[in-house]
Amino acid sequence: MSDKRVVFFDLDGTLLTSDLQVAASSIEAIKRISEQGVEPVIATGRAIHEIEYVLEATGITSSVAMNGQYVVYNGEVIYENPLKVDEVLALHAEASRNGHEMAFYNAEKITVTTGDSELIRKNYMRVGGEYPEVDNGLYQNEPIHLMLIFCEEGEEVHYQERFPYFQFVRNSPYGCDIYPAGSSKATGIEQLLSLKKLSPENTFAFGDGLNDLEMFDLVKHPVAMGNAADILKQTAAYITTSNNEHGISNGLRLCGLLK
Template identity: 70%
Template sequence: MEKQVVFFDLDGTLLTSDLKVASSSIEAIHRIREQGAEPVIATGRTIMEIGYVMEETGIQSCVAMNGQYVIYDGEIIYENPLDVNEVKALHEGSSRKGHELAFYNAENITVTAGGSDLITKNYERVGSVYPPIDDRLYLDETIHQMLIFCEAGEEAYYQERFPYFQFVRNSPFGCDIYPAGTSKATGIERLLTSKNIPRESTYAFGDGLNDLEMFQLVEHPIAMGNALDNVKKAAKYVTNSHDEDGILNGLLMCGLLDSKLVY
């Protein structure tokens, strides 16, 4: 029997509304691992933000920053840095429009200015603090992802002028930015190829726009009860919400977990 791999989005999926991993999810993940399945985090976040999740769940593999950085069992197997000149062009363009940016790699997050209401709200939303201010990080270090802090709809201006990036809204406060034509699915494909894992053995849980490509790639997509409608339409199964044991019930629904083993 081929090894089964289960990809878990974090916000709105593996994490509850209070940004914790439900005890039922932790137990379910331990159970599927005992049965030979491999759990993997697939998130828009970077590695430095999710250490507590990896520790609580025991998961050591992650498709991070929307597929731009992939580790398997703690080993880096793929990374896709942003082009410095393209980052510089966007930085200059966003400065002219009065929009701030965040720069991401595996070890650091910085933002281009202090005192921004949108930046404050964005990081409060994910239980974090205002990042350090450094608008030159991309000149000194490799960058894998950016965020732009803007109101809903304002990203269309940037999508038209910077077509080599895609701007995917992740909250009312801003959008993830990563190379056009890439996604969580890109990173997942790299992982599957590297470890010779067939798509027929893949499962994924998600709720948001940046999960759609992942759902199109894996064999068994599972949407959370709190997922966007178009994410639910793309799923094979729809489970309970992230606050109502959605991970546990989704693993039962798709047959990865035997109800006789749950107690």
């Protein structure tokens, strides 16, 4: 088993600043650790096609995407976990009955169930994206790996009770990520470590949100951003400065990866 050190970077609120860019200090820090043989990996709820500009800016070639459901290592897809069509169909039918719109994700595209939703519009403005293409049946024609449901805070409880084979993790005031119960970014990370024979003892992770909790429980050295949720800070080995205050470069120094 390789003793190579591997660092997993969440994106929103972590590697990305509030203006959705990668800070120059982060780009330089990632370049330097890469030159020292450290493997940087993106670990995000986003799909691969949403983060191409980040991969280009940083030179990173490996990603744990869509909350662990799709893993790329040095440009090669090594693991994917598409959702079951019958389970998606049942959830979509219930959401439609309740007047809640949805989004469906795979490696190539995002589609949504309506072209006129204020919650959808606000959600994608928040991450610097455009309003997705409308196609309410993508999952019937192509594999999908992640869904979103657009609803007010607290409304997801109904779905969690009714559909226990999914988990609903709120990622914004506008909606929740949906992926298989018991899976997470940590699932994708475990697959990457196992398939590439990398030691968990040499793993680091940077994060700020609720979908980083399982990742923090898995890696040996979790690093919380200064702007992270309190529950994440409580489980971190290190707390760095915020994503707008050179948190990546400062955190890499804190955990000894950047001299």
